[in-house]
Amino acid sequence: WKDDIKIDQEAVASYVGGEFAPNGGAHSGRNWGAFDIQKEVIDLCPTRCMKYEGGKLAIYTKECTRCMHCINVMPRALHIGDDRGVPILAGARAPILDGAQMGYLIVPFIKVEEVSDGIKEVIDSIWNWWVEEGKNRERLGELIKRQGFQKLLEVTEIGPVAQHVLEPGQTPYIFWKEDEVPGGWDRDITEFREIHQR
Secondary structure, eight states: OOSOOEEOHHHHHHHHHTSSOGGGGTTTTSOOOSOOHIIIIITTOTTOOEEEETTEEEEOGGGOOOOOHHHHHOTTTEEOOSSOEEEEEEOOBOOTTTOOBOOEEEEEEEEGGGHHHHHHHHHHHHHHHHHHHOOTTOOHHHHHHHHOHHHHHHHHTOOOOGGGOSSTTTOOOOOOOGGGSTTOSOOOHHHHHHHSOO
16 A cells, blocks of 8 residues: 555554553463553654654554554554555565575556556566576576666666665675766866865
8 A cells, every 4th residue: 555554543542541462462462461552663664763652542654664564463453544555566585595585666656547457567577588598598586686677677667765774784786877967077076175174
């Protein structure tokens, strides 16, 4: 989904009040104490996009990465939005030494109504690239690893988005080209120092 998470404030109050068991009752085998929305939901949000103040839960959707932790903990109170779609992933592999690896996220979101046309265009461009550039018996994931994710984005004409980054600071997929940088690579160092003073 792409729009806001639907919040039922009455159900949130029921979770906080202990009327509903968190996690759909999955952890009911032992006495874990009273449900603490701050510790069990707000503090465990990876992007810190949630807050609970004055008995109301608020979610800042622009920061939400749709990890669904909050929905899993409070399924009666939180529901996915109405603007639904599917992602496209490709290139999953299971090398012997590295173990099974999930495919690369190519398109984070395509609306459900547009699935057939959108998927066909992306698959055709990837298929043609793999036919021309792939080595004998080389799988798509191996081709992506060999030529780079940026090459895949160029072939599919998909613009880079934040969801394409696997691990921030670890695997930069997108590199700027000189014509994409205002002023190119050659810059005046004095002008740079005037803008960026210590």
